[in-house]
Amino acid sequence: MVISEPDGSTVSAPKQPSLDQVWAWLDEIEDPEIPVISIVDLGIVRGVRCLNDAEGSEWVVTITPTYSGCPATHVIARSVIERLAQHGLTRVRLETRIAPPWTTDWMSEEGKRKLRNYGIAPPVGLAAQQSISLVDIGRGARPASVAVPAGLQCPQCGSGEVSLTSQFGSTPCKALYRCNSCLEPFDYFKCH
């Protein structure tokens, strides 16, 4: 594509990036609260599309909030605009989609590996398969599965001997556990 300048000369317009390229740029954006994992790994970016009209291309990025009150959502939205602007995409529109609701089931395997290396135990199991009856504490004794999801391992030493310290942690997406083997405390990214 060639653009005419007012003085009659012509310059080449920047080449339109591919969809894969834009995804790759978005994959460079870190989560503001867990800076080792990208917003693509986390499943926050739900879609990217390019709309062409008379004025050129408009990029529409669809994102979904993790928890409805998570303050990081605003930072993430701003980062997307800024990052794409650095690559010359100035017409960017963000769409927020809440259905289907965000789930850790969308987290990539790569994302889980990065979390573990960072010292955060990644979510265990699939939220879609979690039974709501876990909530029904009144039926009798509290099920152990409420406190420790089966298969949860200490990200430091890999031991499965862990116990719950607090159901809520430093961010809405995490809970606090401790390892009974190496005695280290650690964050668990809740299955949600």
Add this chain to the structure above:
Amino acid sequence: MLDDKFDYLLRLGDNALVLSQRLTEWVGKGPALEEDMALANTALDLIGQARLWLGYAGEVEGMGRTEDQLAFLRDAHQFRNLLIVERPNGGYADTLMRQYLFDSWHLLLLEQLTRASDERIAAIAEKAKKEVTYHLRRSADLVVRLGDGNQESHRRMQAALDELWVYTGEMFEVDSVDEILESHGIAGSVSGLRSPWLAQVGRTLAAATLNMPPADAWMQKGGKQGRHGEHLGFLLAEMQFLQRAYPGLQW
């Protein structure tokens, strides 16, 4: 119909907003660090839910009001929350019991709303339901542990339950707004939640060795229609201070 839907969305949003504000009063003063974090996290979820409901309410009303304007520029009689959520925090037992009684109802309501014909309501309910499931897991767990704890914790939890019980009837009260939304398939029957709620709460309280007050006791009501107790005004005075003193102020 639109007025009724607006009112209905205010009820959903105001419940979350007012309870969230109450919970944040504990921040920095929780009985343990973990409890402080739990209260703050629960409050944060509720704020997020309030924004979704009130944002939609503003769109339905069509007067250009944003969720912030609805939160900060309405007076007490224009709030549509249940009376139970505006109750003062009291001691920790009172706060936890209030949370449990509300969470257990809230989850049943949201489950029902995930089947609403209005797609936006169903989507917000689906999102909120996941968070409230977690809230209930914690509050039910603590009600059992403290009710079935030692003599003092048992006494406090029973006293909190007896005090708050009178505010639970309103959760199942049906008025013309509920009837109109139900007839359009937007909301389900809130009165239909009563027996599953009583059954579930009965099981939890039994496990907690607490005595459930009679289901047919006299019940307080009025919050859904904007008739509030004396406590809401003080809560709003604090929550709305900045926008009242400096109208339009932004971060």
